[in-house]
Amino acid sequence: MNPLLQEFLLEARDFLQGISEKLMALESAPDDAGLMNELFRLVHTLKGNSGLFDFPALTRVLHAAEDLMDAVRAGQVAYSTALADTLLEAMDFVAALLDEIEATGALTAEHATEAQAQAHALRALIPPTSPQEEGADGGTTQAQLASGPYALPAFPPLAELPEAVRMAAWQAAAPEVPLHGIVYVPAADSFFKGEDPFHQARHIPGLVWGRARHEGPWPALGELDCYRSELIFEAIARAPSAELIEYFRYVPDQVRIEPLPLIALVIPQGQLNGGPVYGDFVAEALAMLEAGDLAGLKSASEALLELSAAELWVSSALRWLKLLIETAPQQRQAMRRLIEALNTLTAPDWQAEDWQQVPDAPSEHEVATAEQVAPADEDRALLDAILAAQAEVLAQPDGVDWLPGRLKATAAVLRAVLSHLNDSPAALDLALEQSLAEKRSQPLAQWLAAYRERLLGQPLVAVKAASALSLPAPEPGPHTPADRPVPATAAAPRAEPVAEVRAMRPAEESAVSKVLKVDQAKIDRLMNLIGEMVVAKNGLPYLASRAEQQYGMRELAREIKAQYAVINRIAEEMQDAIMQVRMLPVSFIFQRFPRLVRDISRKLGKEVELVLEGEETEADKTIIEALAEPLIHIVRNSLDHGLEPPDVRRALGKPPVGRIILRAQQESDRVILEVCDDGKGIDAAIVKRKAYEKGLIDEARLERLSDEEAIQLIFQPGFSTAEQVSDLSGRGVGMDVVRSVVEKIGGTVSLTSRVGQGTTIRLALPLSMAVTNVMIIESHRQIFGVPMDSVIETVRLPRAAIRQIKQQKAAVLRGRIVPLASLNELLGIAAEPQANADDEFAVLVLRVSGVPVGLLVDQFREVIDVILKPLPGVLSKLTQYSGTALLGDGSVLMVINPQELFR
Amino acid sequence: MSLTFADNRVVLADYVTVEEAESLLEWLLAHPQASLDLSALKHLHAANLQVLMAAGNPVSAWPADPDLAAWLRASLPTQEK
Numbered sequence: 001m002n003p004l005l006q007e008f009l010l011e012a013r014d015f016l017q018g019i020s021e022k023l024m025a026l027e028s029a030p031d032d033a034g035l036m037n038e039l040f041r042l043v044h045t046l047k048g049n050s051g052l053f054d055f056p057a058l059t060r061v062l063h064a065a066e067d068l069m070d071a072v073r074a075g076q077v078a079y080s081t082a083l084a085d086t087l088l089e090a091m092d093f094v095a096a097l098l099d100e101i102e103a104t105g106a107l108t109a110e111h112a113t114e115a116q117a118q119a120h121a122l123r124a125l126i127p128p129t130s131p132q133e134e135g136a137d138g139g140t141t142q143a144q145l146a147s148g149p150y151a152l153p154a155f156p157p158l159a160e161l162p163e164a165v166r167m168a169a170w171q172a173a174a175p176e177v178p179l180h181g182i183v184y185v186p187a188a189d190s191f192f193k194g195e196d197p198f199h200q201a202r203h204i205p206g207l208v209w210g211r212a213r214h215e216g217p218w219p220a221l222g223e224l225d226c227y228r229s230e231l232i233f234e235a236i237a238r239a240p241s242a243e244l245i246e247y248f249r250y251v252p253d254q255v256r257i258e259p260l261p262l263i264a265l266v267i268p269q270g271q272l273n274g275g276p277v278y279g280d281f282v283a284e285a286l287a288m289l290e291a292g293d294l295a296g297l298k299s300a301s302e303a304l305l306e307l308s309a310a311e312l313w314v315s316s317a318l319r320w321l322k323l324l325i326e327t328a329p330q331q332r333q334a335m336r337r338l339i340e341a342l343n344t345l346t347a348p349d350w351q352a353e354d355w356q357q358v359p360d361a362p363s364e365h366e367v368a369t370a371e372q373v374a375p376a377d378e379d380r381a382l383l384d385a386i387l388a389a390q391a392e393v394l395a396q397p398d399g400v401d402w403l404p405g406r407l408k409a410t411a412a413v414l415r416a417v418l419s420h421l422n423d424s425p426a427a428l429d430l431a432l433e434q435s436l437a438e439k440r441s442q443p444l445a446q447w448l449a450a451y452r453e454r455l456l457g458q459p460l461v462a463v464k465a466a467s468a469l470s471l472p473a474p475e476p477g478p479h480t481p482a483d484r485p486v487p488a489t490a491a492a493p494r495a496e497p498v499a500e501v502r503a504m505r506p507a508e509e510s511a512v513s514k515v516l517k518v519d520q521a522k523i524d525r526l527m528n529l530i531g532e533m534v535v536a537k538n539g540l541p542y543l544a545s546r547a548e549q550q551y552g553m554r555e556l557a558r559e560i561k562a563q564y565a566v567i568n569r570i571a572e573e574m575q576d577a578i579m580q581v582r583m584l585p586v587s588f589i590f591q592r593f594p595r596l597v598r599d600i601s602r603k604l605g606k607e608v609e610l611v612l613e614g615e616e617t618e619a620d621k622t623i624i625e626a627l628a629e630p631l632i633h634i635v636r637n638s639l640d641h642g643l644e645p646p647d648v649r650r651a652l653g654k655p656p657v658g659r660i661i662l663r664a665q666q667e668s669d670r671v672i673l674e675v676c677d678d679g680k681g682i683d684a685a686i687v688k689r690k691a692y693e694k695g696l697i698d699e700a701r702l703e704r705l706s707d708e709e710a711i712q713l714i715f716q717p718g719f720s721t722a723e724q725v726s727d728l729s730g731r732g733v734g735m736d737v738v739r740s741v742v743e744k745i746g747g748t749v750s751l752t753s754r755v756g757q758g759t760t761i762r763l764a765l766p767l768s769m770a771v772t773n774v775m776i777i778e779s780h781r782q783i784f785g786v787p788m789d790s791v792i793e794t795v796r797l798p799r800a801a802i803r804q805i806k807q808q809k810a811a812v813l814r815g816r817i818v819p820l821a822s823l824n825e826l827l828g829i830a831a832e833p834q835a836n837a838d839d840e841f842a843v844l845v846l847r848v849s850g851v852p853v854g855l856l857v858d859q860f861r862e863v864i865d866v867i868l869k870p871l872p873g874v875l876s877k878l879t880q881y882s883g884t885a886l887l888g889d890g891s892v893l894m895v896i897n898p899q900e901l902f903r
Numbered sequence: 904m905s906l907t908f909a910d911n912r913v914v915l916a917d918y919v920t921v922e923e924a925e926s927l928l929e930w931l932l933a934h935p936q937a938s939l940d941l942s943a944l945k946h947l948h949a950a951n952l953q954v955l956m957a958a959g960n961p962v963s964a965w966p967a968d969p970d971l972a973a974w975l976r977a978s979l980p981t982q983e984k
Binding site for chain 2: 165186190191196197198199201202209210211212213214218219221222224226227229230231
């Protein structure tokens, strides 16, 4: 799993924990603004973080929670236990999602429905305008919850669609894959979000037919805002609803997906002026159907079809009949009704009850929805119960203070019922207004009575169709099955589902986190302690030698040494373990590059492929963190100056897409980071000339410099400030900064480049900064440490080999001149370097800013690992020293910083 | 450029992007009688679709792409040429 995601999951759990704690705390102190702000911040941050990943379901719920908390914070909504419950439920759902992400690394599409329901439950608590009415018994919540997803326009009546379309849909349908009607209303600002709704609509899986339309007439062309979407897409697709929901998973609130009953497609259309001629045909056809003579029926209808004008209603019906015979010969009942319809010239009412109950010829649609018949009956009972309950409420005496609240609550419940049945709430709203104005329940009660009467007389089908909607149904909790019928939620006694969910709340069964989050300061303290222990341990060999030499106790000395070996091993392991704790994979910084490269390359109009290698390589946290900046710099340079635009690349015969490789690997105790590009490379000649013009090198050096050395000049501070850098084939911008940062953390930078083939910048860094490998040298009876990173070699030079060139000493080493400097001189110690018995001087050859320099010292000593501590306080201004270390015998070692020493 | 404006005819070809919706709209405003040649069109951004739908200019050539043609025939206002 992606480490960023891992981190998110870790954090998210903390946040969830924090959120529930704050909610609990608010329960006892609901007016605490501080707590409320804290709670909002938690939800807000969690939402923000979730947005980094592709988990729309997660983000949606959190977004709704954030909005709710915002409203609470602003005082629009009062804190209540109900609110806390809803939030907690939503957070449990989030936790469940996190579990799934942790287990599988992804979320399945089916959560979209639940997420939608959760989000609606949360949003339902936010009042649209004024603060929530007193006296509402929570009915508003439930009602809004139910009405939410149905704000989109319904799928158009099938009769509106051309016959050819319907026939195509009919033919496309297959029993195993249901047909769905889709209404997709893109958000008005979707164009700004970079979406192309038309593209989205065109690629609906299993698309059979589609069109775009506009609600009402278009505005005058001059007033049209072409970047504000006003389109409505309608489509018929032959695909399982899960697939469609998955397809629209980013915009679930903008689509409505309805199952299309197949048989409903069969709508004959056309001119109605037929003749009685058809009477005979009907009788004949019915007889043939009875006899099962489909072939005869088909040829008879074909014959009649030829005689009739194509645009006649009758022809249309015959065409459907023919299609039925051809594609669905088992649909006898449907054929009979179609034939009978020829008599009446009215389309068969496929929704009539007798049709639904015909047992011998179940239509494909019925097979698909058979399971929903039972819940539909249940729905009916529940709906009746709801309506009866509302009637009861309205029957209570008027003249109480909370009457408006009561009326609104009742109306809200009723509105939910209406929207569930796809009915228009206009009449209801009217009745409500009247009731509110007159301050009595009667108008509303009257409307309800009339409506109940009407509903009871109505066939079941409407209810059934509504409950079969695949759009998200509001659910009380995350654990209820998604296909549970809507009214069950709306109507069930309120306390029950809540209690049920409570029981499942994962508070008790919470997974024990295996990861510990620790403050870095604690790790640092541990690190320091181990450092001291290493120092203390290093004292043991001294002790051993004293025991032997001063007290002549050989045996004891040996035992101390044996003990030392044991302690040494443990201390090293401890050190190693702590080091591991501080290790971070380089992916931590690599992760931001794909985005960065994409953005910059877009801006520059270049095409770039970024390759990341060795992301799992680990290094100390401080190193990794310090590296981010220089790496960004280098990559940006590669993009800007290194890679050519696509057309230039094409002209050069290179692939138009440039390639940048970010590679990390471990080489013994160093981490190597490489940034390679296949761009134009750095032209040494130009660099040399520029450097000369800038006065960075003199004429003589200009002649002498090898190409390899010349390109290193771009690391010179003066070089980068030149304004013409971008003319230059190389990088240059701030490369000196890169080098100084890398050197500060004990690393080195090197650069190789071939004109026309690309550039590679290589950073070599220590794995950890905690332990520094230093060489101890002696000069004028003092000891100093020199980091081994910068030591090239140690040599002994006879006095004669040292030449004096003006004021500067130098020596020829391995065929090249190396400048020499005396450490005493550099440190202001008034003493000459001491030669040894053979009259040879000890020269420590160091690499300073990539160039070898010889340091004259008196004596070389051993190489040890030390814990380097920076110089404290005022001393920190002495940049010649990078720090101090405590030695085993208790003395202090000053560690030199060669870069600064030679400045 | 996927939009080519002729005297009284605009040719939409290949992929018409969202950025081009504005110029399409402006041109259609200036040429209300212009006809649309969509024969080489493969896809157009919804913003352009919206402009075409609102403008209602006659289509002189439908897209060769049958899928796109079906969408456009169903969506663009029907108008005899």
